[in-house]
Structures are given as structure tokens and as C-alpha cells.
Amino acid sequence: MQRAAALVRRGCSARAPGSWGRSRSSAAAEAPAVLKVRPERGRRERILTLESMNPQVKAVEYAVRGPIVLKAGEIELELQRGIKKPFTEVIRANIGDAQAMGQQPITFLRQVMALCTYPNLLDSPSFPEDAKKRARRILQACGGNSLGSYSASQGVNCIREDVAAYITRRDGGVPADPDNIFLTTGASDGISTILKILVSGGGKSRTGVMVSVPQYPLYSAVISELDAVQVHYYLDEENCWALSVNELRRAVREAKDHCDPKVLCIINPGNPTGQVQSRKCIEDVIHFAWEEKLFLLADEVYQDNVYSPDCRFHSFKKVLYEMGPEYSSSVELASFHSTSKGYMGECGYRGGYMEVINLHPEIKGQLVKLLSVRLCPPVSGQAAMDIVVNPPVPGEESFEQFSREKESVLGDLARKAKLTEDLFNQVPGIHCNPLQGSMYAFPRVFIPPKAVEAAQAHKMAPDMFYCMKLLEETGICVVPGSGFGQREGTYHFRMTILPPVEKLKTVLQKVKDFHMKFLEKYA
Amino acid sequence: MQRAAALVRRGCSARAPGSWGRSRSSAAAEAPAVLKVRPERGRRERILTLESMNPQVKAVEYAVRGPIVLKAGEIELELQRGIKKPFTEVIRANIGDAQAMGQQPITFLRQVMALCTYPNLLDSPSFPEDAKKRARRILQACGGNSLGSYSASQGVNCIREDVAAYITRRDGGVPADPDNIFLTTGASDGISTILKILVSGGGKSRTGVMVSVPQYPLYSAVISELDAVQVHYYLDEENCWALSVNELRRAVREAKDHCDPKVLCIINPGNPTGQVQSRKCIEDVIHFAWEEKLFLLADEVYQDNVYSPDCRFHSFKKVLYEMGPEYSSSVELASFHSTSKGYMGECGYRGGYMEVINLHPEIKGQLVKLLSVRLCPPVSGQAAMDIVVNPPVPGEESFEQFSREKESVLGDLARKAKLTEDLFNQVPGIHCNPLQGSMYAFPRVFIPPKAVEAAQAHKMAPDMFYCMKLLEETGICVVPGSGFGQREGTYHFRMTILPPVEKLKTVLQKVKDFHMKFLEKYA
Known part of the structure; x- marks a missing residue:
């Protein structure tokens, strides 16, 4: 009753069910006159806006999944819709996401996890005993012997x-x-x-x-x-x-x-x-x-x-x-x-x-x-x-396979680190420090003054401009150095070394070609 | 060099390796005199203290895992060490943790999870097709077809x-x-x-x-x-x-x-x-x-x-x-x-x-x-x-088992809700509203003035005092109403209805017996 009265007070008429009116603009078009007298009320204002929100949250920036990654997502959708590009796929070298780049999980780890998830498998002969031992130990320490507690x-x-x-x-x-x-x-x-x-x-x-x-x-x-x-x-x-x-x-x-x-x-x-x-x-x-x-x-x-x-x-x-x-x-x-x-x-x-x-x-x-x-x-x-x-140790059934898989991943990464450093340092206007560890190259790139001007015209940091162009022309998604901080007047990008070796070689060649064309264009 | 010089400046002598000196007090006993001249420096002050920490974090309270749960943990350790108590186990009725109380996971859910975790199982004949279909669909939507991305x-x-x-x-x-x-x-x-x-x-x-x-x-x-x-x-x-x-x-x-x-x-x-x-x-x-x-x-x-x-x-x-x-x-x-x-x-x-x-x-x-x-x-x-x-639907292989498991859990919960309400309302000085939903009873308990005084002497809220006594005398861990808020002068506790039916009956009987003795003691 109270609500009905209020609706009448505000001049609302009944609607057919199903007319959800989700669009703000159409709702506004139907707004009864009385609402205009009470602009502090009603549908047209939101409580939570950029102005009213927590200003500290507004100040947060996170480049690794920032505007360039949103753009990469848009380009992927365009490719799916059949829109022609100078490339056939987006390569997400913006984030240290190894398995998304094709790295296979360590078998032992996933075996233990599967056993913990579905303990019926503890009776299965297809799982090694050392994996079962680990799973039993973890489950015994969980409430109700379950990962679900x-x-x-x-x-x-x-x-x-x-x-x-x-x-x-x-x-x-x-x-x-x-x-x-x-x-x-x-x-x-x-x-x-x-x-x-x-x-x-x-x-x-x-x-x-x-x-x-x-x-x-x-x-x-x-x-x-x-x-x-x-x-x-x-x-x-x-x-x-x-x-x-x-x-x-x-x-x-x-x-x-x-x-x-x-x-x-x-x-x-x-x-x-x-x-x-x-x-x-x-x-x-x-x-x-x-x-x-x-x-x-x-x-x-x-x-x-x-x-x-x-x-x-x-x-x-x-x-x-x-x-x-x-x-x-x-x-x-x-x-x-x-x-x-x-x-x-x-x-x-x-x-x-x-x-x-x-x-x-x-x-x-x-x-x-x-x-x-x-x-x-x-x-x-x-x-x-x-x-x-707590991985397999010598003498355990899974040790050999585990060691092989581990060495394979780390060996590949070491090769890719060297490959990346060497190739970048062959490109005029790119300098890359040795990749001693982690999973990234952070090369310094020379951005010509004309490109800096063009970036300013687009209200972009020069390295964001560079990375956006790289993405648009090659499908390679990397993160501009400005997202990590760098000395004033220097420009960088961060690229993961996670793509498989052959693909990484292609990526590096594409970056090189792009860079040379970029230098030429903005010379 | 710089560090060595600094050590000498501060009068530190060499230590045998292995004498890690982890105890603050023994370290203080060995402190060289020169440190006392510079009290603003050195080992005896910490940067992060109750005084210096984020005051907003200090103000946080969370009763569901608060002091009574810490006490429950201590009692469990004492039981393990063989210390005699009037009970043999702690029953954690403080938190809505169904599987810890013995509820079995829904088979279909765990099957899909195991398949996603270890996709080799997709070839196993022991998993139903509808579970495999769900798992394939989830994996296809994951980077590198892996839960690890x-x-x-x-x-x-x-x-x-x-x-x-x-x-x-x-x-x-x-x-x-x-x-x-x-x-x-x-x-x-x-x-x-x-x-x-x-x-x-x-x-x-x-x-x-x-x-x-x-x-x-x-x-x-x-x-x-x-x-x-x-x-x-x-x-x-x-x-x-x-x-x-x-x-x-x-x-x-x-x-x-x-x-x-x-x-x-x-x-x-x-x-x-x-x-x-x-x-x-x-x-x-x-x-x-x-x-x-x-x-x-x-x-x-x-x-x-x-x-x-x-x-x-x-x-x-x-x-x-x-x-x-x-x-x-x-x-x-x-x-x-x-x-x-x-x-x-x-x-x-x-x-x-x-x-x-x-x-x-x-x-x-x-x-x-x-x-x-x-x-x-x-x-x-x-x-x-x-x-x-997205559970199994009629016509799918797993539907029947899924429905049986789901109805069993919800049917049991409904019975336990009624049982709890009925039993609490038979106890003088306890009143319990109907448990229409969720997983908890929040009965109101009468705490006699003498018990309120005793609580005050222990610097405890009266219902915290009540729940601590309940825990110490019966091993049943519930959360005092003061952790959730209640009208001034009223006292409650929250208890989950998750223990299996027979165990819940025992729990309720123990609460009843405790309560009667408590009323008598503080009459």
C-alpha cells in the first residue's frame, strides 16, 4: 500500500510485465513531470559515480591489465568476427601467465590435486603411490578430510x-x-x-x-x-x-x-x-x-x-x-x-x-x-x-618424470632469456639488459621526437603510443614502461619470454620489423 | 666493508654459525653497552607494533573466528596431549563449514573438478559423459585450456x-x-x-x-x-x-x-x-x-x-x-x-x-x-x-544421483532446523525463533544477574562468559551474540545446525544440561 501510494505520488503508471526498461535513456524519456520538481530523487542520478566513489580506489592504476590489454581483447573479438588484420592472433606477452602460453602443468602436481579433489581416485591404479601419499597427508589435515572445508x-x-x-x-x-x-x-x-x-x-x-x-x-x-x-x-x-x-x-x-x-x-x-x-x-x-x-x-x-x-x-x-x-x-x-x-x-x-x-x-x-x-x-x-x-625426491616413483618436466621448463626459459636479450640488442634503437632471472625483458627503446609529438597529440605516454601501434600492427601485446615507472625521458616496454621458442623467435622478429618501420616513419 | 665497519662501530662480536639468537630476551641479555646510548636504534624496538599499526585494522573484530575459537584450538591440543576433560572432542558449531562436519561433497561437482584438474581423466571410462562435457567446456574457456592460467x-x-x-x-x-x-x-x-x-x-x-x-x-x-x-x-x-x-x-x-x-x-x-x-x-x-x-x-x-x-x-x-x-x-x-x-x-x-x-x-x-x-x-x-x-538436468546421466544427494543434504538440514528450534524452546531460559532458513540457530538465553557479575569480574561480555563455560564444560564451540550485535541487555549465541542428526541431538542435549546447571549455579 505504502509503495503503491508512493508510486502514485510520483506519477508512475503501471507497466506491462516484461518491459524491463533497462536503458537509462529510454527511462529518462518516459520520466513523469513530477520527477523534475525533485531532481535530488529518482532514476536519473546514481549513488555511485566517478565523483562519489572512493578517491583512493580511483587513483589506483594497474598497467599489466590496463588499457592496452582491454584493446587486445577488443582486437581478439574483431578477429573472431572475421575482421581482417595484418595478423591472425593476439599474442599476450603482457602477463607472466605460463600455461596460457602453452606451458604444460607439472604432472605430479596435478595428480596430487586430482586425488585431493576426488578421493575416489585414491583407489585407482593409474596414479603413482607417491602422489597418493601426498594427497592422503593433505586430506588428513583438512576438516572432514576435504578440500571443501x-x-x-x-x-x-x-x-x-x-x-x-x-x-x-x-x-x-x-x-x-x-x-x-x-x-x-x-x-x-x-x-x-x-x-x-x-x-x-x-x-x-x-x-x-x-x-x-x-x-x-x-x-x-x-x-x-x-x-x-x-x-x-x-x-x-x-x-x-x-x-x-x-x-x-x-x-x-x-x-x-x-x-x-x-x-x-x-x-x-x-x-x-x-x-x-x-x-x-x-x-x-x-x-x-x-x-x-x-x-x-x-x-x-x-x-x-x-x-x-x-x-x-x-x-x-x-x-x-x-x-x-x-x-x-x-x-x-x-x-x-x-x-x-x-x-x-x-x-x-x-x-x-x-x-x-x-x-x-x-x-x-x-x-x-x-x-x-x-x-x-x-x-x-x-x-x-x-x-x-614438497616435490618428489630421489627414490620416489615420480621423481624422474618430475625432474625431467622441471628441467625442461627451466631450460627453455634460460634459452629464451638469452635469445631475447641477443635479438633485442641487434636492433638499432633498442637496448636490453641481460635477463638474469624472472620471466620478462624490459628493453629500452628509442622513440624519435616526432613519435613523441604524435603521442602527445593522442594524449598518450610515448611508450603507450609505441605499444598500441605494436599491438595494432602485429597483434603483440606488451606493457609500456610508463606502467612500471622509468627515468624521465626514457622509454621501455615489458615483454614476457613465455611463448614457446619458435613462436618467441617470430615475436621478436616482428617486434624488430615493427621497430625499424616505426623509426623510419617518425624519423 | 661498510657493514663490517658498522658492526664494529656498534660493538658486535662474531658469532658461531648456528647461534641464530632468535629469542628476544637472550639477545637483549647479550646486547653490547653501546646500544644503550642509541636507544632509537637496534634490536629492541620494532617498527610494527600495536601502537604504530594501521588503527583501522586494529579496530577490526571478527567473532566467528575470534577468542572463543582460539580457545577451542587450545583445548583440542590439550586433548591431543592426553589432558583429561569432561568430553573427548571439540565440536566446532561456530562456523558454517558443512564438510568439516561430515557433509559429503556432491559427487558430480567433484568429478567435473577432477577432470578439469587432470585432463588425462577425460579418457577414463569411470567418469560420466555429462561431467566430461562440463569439464571440456570450462577448459576450452581457460587460457591454454588449463585451470592453471x-x-x-x-x-x-x-x-x-x-x-x-x-x-x-x-x-x-x-x-x-x-x-x-x-x-x-x-x-x-x-x-x-x-x-x-x-x-x-x-x-x-x-x-x-x-x-x-x-x-x-x-x-x-x-x-x-x-x-x-x-x-x-x-x-x-x-x-x-x-x-x-x-x-x-x-x-x-x-x-x-x-x-x-x-x-x-x-x-x-x-x-x-x-x-x-x-x-x-x-x-x-x-x-x-x-x-x-x-x-x-x-x-x-x-x-x-x-x-x-x-x-x-x-x-x-x-x-x-x-x-x-x-x-x-x-x-x-x-x-x-x-x-x-x-x-x-x-x-x-x-x-x-x-x-x-x-x-x-x-x-x-x-x-x-x-x-x-x-x-x-x-x-x-x-x-x-x-x-x-549449471548442475545436471533431467535426461543427463548424473541427474538422478545429483538430485538424490542434493535432496538428502537439504532434507537433513530442514529436519535439523526443526529439531533445534523445538529442543531449544523446551529449555527454561532459552528462546529460539523459527529457523526458516540459512544454517544457524540464534537462541536468546537468560543469563542470571549473578552470572553477569561473574562475567564482569572476568572482563567478559556476559554471553562470551556463557559460551566460554559451555566450551570448557562440554567441548561445544558456539559464538556469543555480542559478536553479531544484539539489543542491550539481551544475550544470544549462534550455533550451526551442521552436525549430523544424531550428533546434533547429543549437542542440543548437552547445551540443555549445561544451561540448567548454569542457571542453578548463578541463581
Whole structure:
């Protein structure tokens, strides 16, 4: 009755069922006159608009899936509709998504996952005993012996134990405590959760978070969302993207004028830059963090992706402990790993973990509380993480096949890293640092002044203009350097090295041809 | 060199390798004197403390996994260690975790998931054809035909299409657009994402979010985290926890003095209160939202959990469209569903979806951007969601078994709902409204004044004191009403009805016995 009266009051007439009137404009055309008298009410205004929305969310940018990727999607649809292009497919070299590029899952991992998913298979003779053993162990630790139960918010106990054992092995015996392991929904979730706890303050005491330039834009996005301050330190492109403590010092000194620098984020091996930090460099960074009282975030998701024979992965945790108790008992550190990278490339399962060192027990409690609001990370992703840290060992039935598959993926990646570096460096106007690790090339490209002008006319960053043209002319989707940050006046793009070898060769040749034509056109 | 010099400067001596010095106190005992001169430096202070952390995170509370659940964990460990208790196991009736309570997964769902996980099984004769068909369709829509690839941030296209088709069927033909469907990491993720976009302003223009009392504490937790304002409206316990528009009107009027009420959250069927809203009530609420310009959040994760023969689930979307284009073209609505509840109870996969109605296209773009920072929801959870919305149909091989399993779960739940209501209402000092839907009882308990005093002496809310005693004496873990909100001076607890029938009978009998003794003790 009340509603009916209100409708009459507003001059609404009955409608035939089915006339849903979903279009705003047609609805507006039918608007009764009385609505115009009450412009603050009624259908024409929305509550949630660009003006009224959370301004911090509005400020977020995320280039890896930004406008160029939306454009790539449009082009794919056009190709599907039969629209002719100078190419037949879009190659998505914008994101480290190995299996989408044809990499096959590690058989053992998927066998264990299938057994956990559908335990009837535990009776099947077509699954190896070591896979069954792993699956039984995981299921026994799950509520109701099922992946379908919530786990503890911090993650399944036995999986956290396996992660701790893995870290201990990796770090040559430096102990890891399962109580310091938090399983996460991919590494991104861990990074944003710990940053969320860390930021505070307003005005000049807003938390400053030091991030490299170039950086992986998850960091800038989360910092925007949390209304914290990005403090940039530049990696040294002339020196293989090395990190220098002098540059950290400059950055923190300048930042103290306008914020409270409290966190230092390091990505090693680098994304998008592919460098692998030396032990000496890590030691210097830890000393700097200790001196400046900075909380360290070590993004180590590419720890298995080291290709250069001169480089080795050193974990921040290990170096911290080797520096002695002065450091190892005081520097607060969170490090991150993931199922998405390495040799397994299981991005879709969203598995990951975070190890925290020297976290105050009360803060650990706060972390558990915060995580408990979202109940738990996906248990299937937790199970995938377990296989990553607890793979077949010599003597087990699946060891040989597992090793073969692992070496094949990593060997291919190493070849592709070298191939990419070599080919880019043969192109005039492109310079590419060695791809020591991770999964990306981040070459510097010369963009002629006339192209810069043309970009400005299109209100685009010059490297966005370059990448858009590359996409439109070749179907190759890469991400402009401006999405990661770069020194003023330099231009780059990030390209994954994930396509299969032969395809990657074609991609590189196409980029080369495009680049030469581009230089010519805008000479 | 630099570090070595610094160590000497700070008076550090060399340590034998292996003496990691992880204990703070022993490290302090060995601290060299020079450190005391520079108290602002060194190991004894942490960067991240309860004082320095994000105060909004500190303010978060989440009772469903709060102190009582930590206590339950401690008791379980004590039982494992052989410590004698008046009971042999902890019964976790604190959380809607069906499979942890012994509910079996729906066979068809797990078959499809196993096939997607390990596609070699597509050749196995032990899997039904309809499951294989579903699995092939999902895999074809995944990058590289693998659950291991990232999906689009909004979710896999064909799964969003299946969700839209499901909603259209559910709502008797009211159309749903796949473009309005966002797959999420459980419903919690969707709810917190949309709230994150909605909140803005400071001081008196801070966003007010209307939530029921009692409410599911995800809402209060996210509102704290976002520094928005909770605007409480009380459900009417005397009237089966009904929602009254007069109460909404009171709440919004009073809220306008100190914030900008912009969002109205409704949980239907209710959590923790178990009521199912009438169509009339939903219509009134929508009219109120329209009138007051409120963005509607409809938490409909219990849409399959309606037990009372007098009740039916009506979706907000359907009622909105039936109210005519004046409403259906203007009221902004987000509704949520999940794989975790219903008859499948797949909590661990963290699958869910959100449907948005009348969202401004620019805001949809903002939503996609925000979601893209976390890349995508777990693809395995998306696949689970697909089976929930696209189950076997008559004529398909698996239909009969699927229907039998589904009816068995829902039939049991209906019986347990009635059993729980009846038994609680036989106990003096306990009153329980009908459990029309969802998975919980939220009985009101009389707590004698002497017990209230005893609770105060322990610095506990009276119902926390009651629930702690219940846990310690019987091993039954339930959540105090104070974690959900309740009218001043009333006390409740939330208990799931998920234990198997015979076990639930025992649980109810134990609660009854405990309660009688409690009344006697504090008479």
C-alpha cells in the first residue's frame, strides 16, 4: 500500500510485465513531470559515480591489465568476427601467465590435486603411490578430510610445516618456524595484507613505502588504495638494473620531508627488470633497513627463475641470518612466494605464502584476525603450494618424470632469456639488459621526437603510443614502461619470454620489423 | 666493508654459525653497552607494533573466528596431549563449514573438478559423459585450456554466462547480463570489494553503511577497515527477526546527524538469525532504498537454504524488476552468492559471484581495474561456481544421483532446523525463533544477574562468559551474540545446525544440561 501510494505520488503508471526498461535513456524519456520538481530523487542520478566513489580506489592504476590489454581483447573479438588484420592472433606477452602460453602443468602436481579433489581416485591404479601419499597427508589435515572445508585462516597446518621445511632446506639450514608462515591467495594477497597492517598516519606522518622504479604495479596500486606515500628509488639501468644503497639513502632522505618512510620493498629476481641481486647487495640493503628502521618486504616469487650462470638466488632471510643476531633478531622482514611462477606456473590456483620474521607476537595476532575476516585462502591453492615446496625426491616413483618436466621448463626459459636479450640488442634503437632471472625483458627503446609529438597529440605516454601501434600492427601485446615507472625521458616496454621458442623467435622478429618501420616513419 | 665497519662501530662480536639468537630476551641479555646510548636504534624496538599499526585494522573484530575459537584450538591440543576433560572432542558449531562436519561433497561437482584438474581423466571410462562435457567446456574457456592460467579479472566468460542463465531461470525470466556478473573469491571478497569502492568522505560526510543488528561480522569488519560508519538497524526478535521499514527510517534519520548513509546491507536468508524475508518486506526495503537513495547490498548466499514450508526465497533482483522500471532502472544493487553454503558446502574452494544492477559503466570499469590488481579469483573456485549454477538436468546421466544427494543434504538440514528450534524452546531460559532458513540457530538465553557479575569480574561480555563455560564444560564451540550485535541487555549465541542428526541431538542435549546447571549455579 505504502509503495503503491508512493508510486502514485510520483506519477508512475503501471507497466506491462516484461518491459524491463533497462536503458537509462529510454527511462529518462518516459520520466513523469513530477520527477523534475525533485531532481535530488529518482532514476536519473546514481549513488555511485566517478565523483562519489572512493578517491583512493580511483587513483589506483594497474598497467599489466590496463588499457592496452582491454584493446587486445577488443582486437581478439574483431578477429573472431572475421575482421581482417595484418595478423591472425593476439599474442599476450603482457602477463607472466605460463600455461596460457602453452606451458604444460607439472604432472605430479596435478595428480596430487586430482586425488585431493576426488578421493575416489585414491583407489585407482593409474596414479603413482607417491602422489597418493601426498594427497592422503593433505586430506588428513583438512576438516572432514576435504578440500571443501575452510582451513585455519593462516593455512593448513601440515602445509605450513612443509613450507617451513622447504625454506630451511633452501637456506642451508637457517631454521624456519611454521608459526611464521601464512598461506595466501597468491603472493599479491600477502603483499597487500602486510602493507595494509603497516600503513598509518596522516599528513607528514603518512607511511612512506619505498618501491623501486621500475616496479611491479601491484605495489603502487596497493599504496594508492591505502592512501600511503610511494617513495621511489631508481634502479641503475646502466648497471644491469642494480640497486644502490646510495640511491636508497637519497630517496629516504628526500622522503622524510613529506612522509614517514617505514617500509622498503624489494623484488628479487626483478620484475619487470629481470636482474638478480648479488649477496653483497642484499647485505647492504639489510644493513640499510636496520639503520633506517625500515620494515623489509622481499618479493621473491621468481626464486626458481634464475638463468644467468653468473647469478644465484639468495633469500633475504638467509642473508639476514648470516649477518648475525644483531640483524637476525631485529630486522622485521616479510618474504613472499607463489605457485604462479617458477617452473610450475600455476597462476589460476592462486597459491602463495608469506614468511614473517621478527614480527611482534601481538601483530601476528592482528594478522590472523585480519585474515580470518576472509576466512581462508583457497584450499586448492594451498594444496598446490604444498606440492611446490614438497616435490618428489630421489627414490620416489615420480621423481624422474618430475625432474625431467622441471628441467625442461627451466631450460627453455634460460634459452629464451638469452635469445631475447641477443635479438633485442641487434636492433638499432633498442637496448636490453641481460635477463638474469624472472620471466620478462624490459628493453629500452628509442622513440624519435616526432613519435613523441604524435603521442602527445593522442594524449598518450610515448611508450603507450609505441605499444598500441605494436599491438595494432602485429597483434603483440606488451606493457609500456610508463606502467612500471622509468627515468624521465626514457622509454621501455615489458615483454614476457613465455611463448614457446619458435613462436618467441617470430615475436621478436616482428617486434624488430615493427621497430625499424616505426623509426623510419617518425624519423 | 661498510657493514663490517658498522658492526664494529656498534660493538658486535662474531658469532658461531648456528647461534641464530632468535629469542628476544637472550639477545637483549647479550646486547653490547653501546646500544644503550642509541636507544632509537637496534634490536629492541620494532617498527610494527600495536601502537604504530594501521588503527583501522586494529579496530577490526571478527567473532566467528575470534577468542572463543582460539580457545577451542587450545583445548583440542590439550586433548591431543592426553589432558583429561569432561568430553573427548571439540565440536566446532561456530562456523558454517558443512564438510568439516561430515557433509559429503556432491559427487558430480567433484568429478567435473577432477577432470578439469587432470585432463588425462577425460579418457577414463569411470567418469560420466555429462561431467566430461562440463569439464571440456570450462577448459576450452581457460587460457591454454588449463585451470592453471589466470582468467580475466571479472572471471571466465562462459562461467559468467552460466551464472547469468542461472539467475534468469531462478528469477522466472528476469534477464541477467553476463557483463554484470563478477566472479569472486567467496562472497566475502565481493562484499568487501564493492564496499571498498563505495566508501568516501571524512567527518560528517563519511559514508554510512546500514547493517542489521544482529549481523554477520564480515560487514562490521570491512566497515572498520575502510574507516566508514556502521549504521545499525535492529531486527525485530519478537517478530521472528523481521525487518521493519520504520526501523530503517529511524536508523537513517539518526545517522544523518553524523555521517552520509549511502549503503544498505541486507542478509536474506538471515545470518545469524535464520529468518527468510517475505516478498512484501523486500519490496518495502527496495522502495525505501529508492526513496533514500541508498545503494543496496543483498547477501543471498543462503538462497538454497530455506526450510520452513511457509517461506520462499525471493531475490532482491527479481522483486526490483517486478516493481517496474521506475525502480528497476534506477536502484543500484549488488547481490552475492557463494559455493560455500546451499547444499554443496564447498567453502574451501572460495568460489562466489556478485551481480551488479544499474552500476554506472565507468564504475564497472573501476571495479574491473580494482579486481585486476589481484589478477583473478581462483579458477578452481570459478569452476566450482559453474557446477553450482549449471548442475545436471533431467535426461543427463548424473541427474538422478545429483538430485538424490542434493535432496538428502537439504532434507537433513530442514529436519535439523526443526529439531533445534523445538529442543531449544523446551529449555527454561532459552528462546529460539523459527529457523526458516540459512544454517544457524540464534537462541536468546537468560543469563542470571549473578552470572553477569561473574562475567564482569572476568572482563567478559556476559554471553562470551556463557559460551566460554559451555566450551570448557562440554567441548561445544558456539559464538556469543555480542559478536553479531544484539539489543542491550539481551544475550544470544549462534550455533550451526551442521552436525549430523544424531550428533546434533547429543549437542542440543548437552547445551540443555549445561544451561540448567548454569542457571542453578548463578541463581
